[in-house]
Amino acid sequence: ELKVEQNPLFLSMQEGKNYTIYCNYSTTSDRLYWYRQDPGKSLESLFVLLSNGAVKQEGRLMASLDTKARLSTLHITAAVHDLSATYFCAVDTTGTASKLTFGTGTRLQVTL
Amino acid sequence: DAGVTQSPTHLIKTRGQQVTLRCSPKSGHDTVSWYQQALGQGPQFIFQYYEEEERQRGNFPDRFSGHQFPNYSSELNVNALLLGDSALYLCASSPLGGTSYNEQFFGPGTRLTVL
Numbered sequence: 001e002l003k004v005e006q007n008p009l010f011l012s013m014q015e016g017k018n019y020t021i022y023c024n025y026s027t028t029s030d031r032l033y034w035y036r037q038d039p040g041k042s043l044e045s046l047f048v049l050l051s052n053g054a055v056k057q058e059g060r061l062m063a064s065l066d067t068k069a070r071l072s073t074l075h076i077t078a079a080v081h082d083l084s085a086t087y088f089c090a091v092d093t094t095g096t097a098s099k100l101t102f103g104t105g106t107r108l109q110v111t112l
Numbered sequence: 113d114a115g116v117t118q119s120p121t122h123l124i125k126t127r128g129q130q131v132t133l134r135c136s137p138k139s140g141h142d143t144v145s146w147y148q149q150a151l152g153q154g155p156q157f158i159f160q161y162y163e164e165e166e167r168q169r170g171n172f173p174d175r176f177s178g179h180q181f182p183n184y185s186s187e188l189n190v191n192a193l194l195l196g197d198s199a200l201y202l203c204a205s206s207p208l209g210g211t212s213y214n215e216q217f218f219g220p221g222t223r224l225t226v227l
Contacts, residue, residue: 004154033216042202043155043218088154099145099168100216102154 002027004091006103013079014111021106023072023089031092032072033100034063036085043088047074079110114139116205116219124225125193133188133222137205141217143167144186146178147202149221155202161186162209190224198226 003026013019023032031050035043047056049065049072056063060083062075072089086107090100117136125131137144143162147155157170161180180186184205190197203219206212 035218040223042220045216045218090154094168099157099160099170100155101157105152105154 002029002091002093002101004089004101004103006087006089006106008106009104010107010109012109012111013076015080016078018078019076021074021076021087021108023074023103025070025072025089025091025101025103027091027093028067028070029091029093030065030067032065033090033092034072034074035088035090037088037105038085046087076108079108081110081112084108084110116141116203116217118201118203118219118222120222121220122223122225124227126227127193127195129193129226130189130191131193131224133190133201133203133224134185135188135203135205135219136185137203138217141205141207141215142184143206143209144180144184145204145206145216146186146188147204148172148197149200149202150196151199158188193226195226198224200224 005024034046047063052067054065060077065072086105088102088105090102116138119134145160146158149155158172159169160167164180175191177189200221202221204216206216
């Protein structure tokens with residue numbers, strides 16, 4: 001059974017600081033997704049990583065994928081309050097993007 | 113383009129009752145997947161519908177059933193509700209039978225509370 005683990009589960013960081021969220025998964029896959037979820041809201045797609053070594057950046061967020069280590073990272077640069085949310089990674093092992101196994105989520109709180 | 117829509121937004125039921133949730137996929141999408149997200153947890157895959165048939169299923173009991181209509185919209189039915197069924201139910205749609213790795217859009221969700 002595929003297991004997807006994120007750490008940390010909760011992250012409180014000051015504005016302007018850098019930090020990394022880690023996503024480990026237990027089965028071979030070369031497709032990994034990052035989502036953001038605000039309280040009471042649905043999931044917003046952030047990044048789609050489709051191959052080993054893939055790196056994508058959008059604003060203050062950068063995601064990477066190492067399929068050999070079964071590890072993805074979401075790096076936050078110079079955090080701002082607007083980034084406060086819960087971040088999920090999700091892994092696809094079935095060959096279709098429509099069945100995803102999600103991680104436990106990392107709740108990020110950015111303080112002034 | 114309206115995106116993925118779900119109804120109702122919120123629902124309160126009592127134990128033992130039955131509930132039906134509805135989802136309309138994004139225009140041009142033919143595959144619908146349903147997820148259950150309990151409070152403080154990540155979404156869990158329930159099942160997926162394509163060409164009006166259940167194509168994949170997660171680890172959920174038979175109390176959870178679904179349907180897809182010719183216009184690609186979908187329903188999720190839950191029978192004999194338990195307190196543990198309280199969750200946010202998310203619908204996601206994708207095109208091309210779900211083979212497009214870049215595209216899966218989630219709806220706003222239906223918040224189900226079972227008392």
